[in-house]
Amino acid sequence: MLETRQLHYFVALADTLHFGRAAEQLHITQPPLSRQIAALEQQLGVTLLARNSRSVTLTAAGRRLHAEARQILAALAQAERVTRSTAQGELGEVRLSFTMAAAWNVLPALLKTWQHGAPGITVTLREVTPDVLADALARGETDLAITFPWKQPSLLHYQPLFAEPLCAVLPAAHRLAQHTTLDVALLAQEPFITFPRDVAPALHDAVFGCCMEHGFAPAIQLETRLQQTIVNLVAEGLGVALVPASMRKMQLAGAVFIDLARSPQVEQGLSWSAHNDNPCLPLLLALTPAPS
Amino acid sequence: MLETRQLHYFVALADTLHFGRAAEQLHITQPPLSRQIAALEQQLGVTLLARNSRSVTLTAAGRRLHAEARQILAALAQAERVTRSTAQGELGEVRLSFTMAAAWNVLPALLKTWQHGAPGITVTLREVTPDVLADALARGETDLAITFPWKQPSLLHYQPLFAEPLCAVLPAAHRLAQHTTLDVALLAQEPFITFPRDVAPALHDAVFGCCMEHGFAPAIQLETRLQQTIVNLVAEGLGVALVPASMRKMQLAGAVFIDLARSPQVEQGLSWSAHNDNPCLPLLLALTPAPS
DNA sequence: GCTGATTGATACTGGATGAGCATCGATGCT
DNA sequence: AGCATCGATGCTCATCCAGTATCAATCAGC
Numbered sequence: 303m304l305e306t307r308q309l310h311y312f313v314a315l316a317d318t319l320h321f322g323r324a325a326e327q328l329h330i331t332q333p334p335l336s337r338q339i340a341a342l343e344q345q346l347g348v349t350l351l352a353r354n355s356r357s358v359t360l361t362a363a364g365r366r367l368h369a370e371a372r373q374i375l376a377a378l379a380q381a382e383r384v385t386r387s388t389a390q391g392e393l394g395e396v397r398l399s400f401t402m403a404a405a406w407n408v409l410p411a412l413l414k415t416w417q418h419g420a421p422g423i424t425v426t427l428r429e430v431t432p433d434v435l436a437d438a439l440a441r442g443e444t445d446l447a448i449t450f451p452w453k454q455p456s457l458l459h460y461q462p463l464f465a466e467p468l469c470a471v472l473p474a475a476h477r478l479a480q481h482t483t484l485d486v487a488l489l490a491q492e493p494f495i496t497f498p499r500d501v502a503p504a505l506h507d508a509v510f511g512c513c514m515e516h517g518f519a520p521a522i523q524l525e526t527r528l529q530q531t532i533v534n535l536v537a538e539g540l541g542v543a544l545v546p547a548s549m550r551k552m553q554l555a556g557a558v559f560i561d562l563a564r565s566p567q568v569e570q571g572l573s574w575s576a577h578n579d580n581p582c583l584p585l586l587l588a589l590t591p592a593p594s
Numbered sequence: 595m596l597e598t599r600q601l602h603y604f605v606a607l608a609d610t611l612h613f614g615r616a617a618e619q620l621h622i623t624q625p626p627l628s629r630q631i632a633a634l635e636q637q638l639g640v641t642l643l644a645r646n647s648r649s650v651t652l653t654a655a656g657r658r659l660h661a662e663a664r665q666i667l668a669a670l671a672q673a674e675r676v677t678r679s680t681a682q683g684e685l686g687e688v689r690l691s692f693t694m695a696a697a698w699n700v701l702p703a704l705l706k707t708w709q710h711g712a713p714g715i716t717v718t719l720r721e722v723t724p725d726v727l728a729d730a731l732a733r734g735e736t737d738l739a740i741t742f743p744w745k746q747p748s749l750l751h752y753q754p755l756f757a758e759p760l761c762a763v764l765p766a767a768h769r770l771a772q773h774t775t776l777d778v779a780l781l782a783q784e785p786f787i788t789f790p791r792d793v794a795p796a797l798h799d800a801v802f803g804c805c806m807e808h809g810f811a812p813a814i815q816l817e818t819r820l821q822q823t824i825v826n827l828v829a830e831g832l833g834v835a836l837v838p839a840s841m842r843k844m845q846l847a848g849a850v851f852i853d854l855a856r857s858p859q860v861e862q863g864l865s866w867s868a869h870n871d872n873p874c875l876p877l878l879l880a881l882t883p884a885p886s
Numbered sequence: 887g888c889t890g891a892t893t894g895a896t897a898c899t900g901g902a903t904g905a906g907c908a909t910c911g912a913t914g915c916t
Numbered sequence: 917a918g919c920a921t922c923g924a925t926g927c928t929c930a931t932c933c934a935g936t937a938t939c940a941a942t943c944a945g946c
Contacts, residue, residue, distance in 0.1 A: 370673035381662035
């Protein structure tokens, strides 16, 4: 098999067509160059250079090998660069999972920041339902996820991204739908639409904590996993809900979003597995701005 | 710079993910493989494999290098093949020069034969006037030319391709134009259109020899270099001419081609320079059929 | 819980490889 | 004829690489 050294030597010689100068350029003396070229020719069984004892010329085969060898040397240098870049996380792929709710909000800005700060990283997006995020991270099926903070310690790391208040969603025909600001206490008797706590404990606790602070425990009429579905059910008149403020962007006929007079902030952030060794993660996390 | 050996070893290891089996596959023992991989990692400053003391896994950088290395090894093997092929003439380029007259005749069949017998050779065609053929060959501006045989010995080699008789060209209005076969002697008093002898001595001698055998020396009215021009001038009524029979294919209104009762054969063939070291030449010449 | 097997890493040694030095042979120029 | 240039060759020495023997760590099974 052709050796890198042989290609180097041959390319230098083919470039200069002069054994002495090529050797000098390679920081070796002339005899080893002569010998390496001779060995290369013998190995290939091909005369690469016509030595006229006063001038050196490439044969047809020599010209062909010259072109091939230059490409291979360039590919070698590139392989080295690319491998180093990959190890440093500047080059690679990151799989980001998120629920559709997050797409309304911080995702576009986040992707722009990453694209600008780490152009070599390809981000693969995957929309999922919130219940599978933790498993996907733990099993290595995804590298990053946009989630609420984790309530119980685990092997999942978390870095805050942004925080937003809750807002109320009411059916358009609801008696409170005309308010511009709402006191949560007014919803004490309303049927609530929520979601199972294990889907997003932090958000669930924020919603219930908000109600408790206003002196009531919400009457849960329906439970579903997706915030979008909650809003849809509200629009159908099946109840009311407290959802993250960014859900406003849904613009759904039949549902009205109303600011709360006093609301807790609900935080979301990036989660990743402690076992994930994707070298792009530190770079992306460092690029990610802290919550405002 | 990355060494071929390192790439080989690394690819085998990345394929098997097992030092022992990879070493066996490489026909070496395990310790040198461990060392080479360690050296590669140190040289790159990158961890390519995660050794879990019970399993070996590629890191992100390792996967990247694996892909790059496989491509490079394939390119190395290809470079070797291609260089050998080029040296043996199976791969390469040949420049073929010819006068337009030859294109009427043997060129298509010749190119088909070559294409079939040596598909790796690219033939570059160049149409020229006959006077520059010898110089172009001698100066290495072209590799092959379709020419008449050379009258004087030179550094140009020659291999016959085909032979054909002469035929007469007369203006359509000429008194002899209705003949289907012509005795050259009948043209003794006609004004002849020919070409300078140095353009194609063999053809010139054939034309003049033909006349002399029939007892006359042609009266040269006009001289021009191209056979096509000769036929054009005949069509204009400026004289008569003897041209290679394949010129019939010109199909020019105003000119009539008539077989000769008794004609010499004029031969054409492939010429090339003795100094031309294009390794494709022997192959193409061997493929070229002898004249029928 | 201990023993044996497996797996990768390390110390050491011998053979191969490659670079430098000196020199030769051939060619071209003065 | 003499000198300079250029690539090839003989020789020596340092380096590199593969093989042998061995170790440390881990896992399986009794």
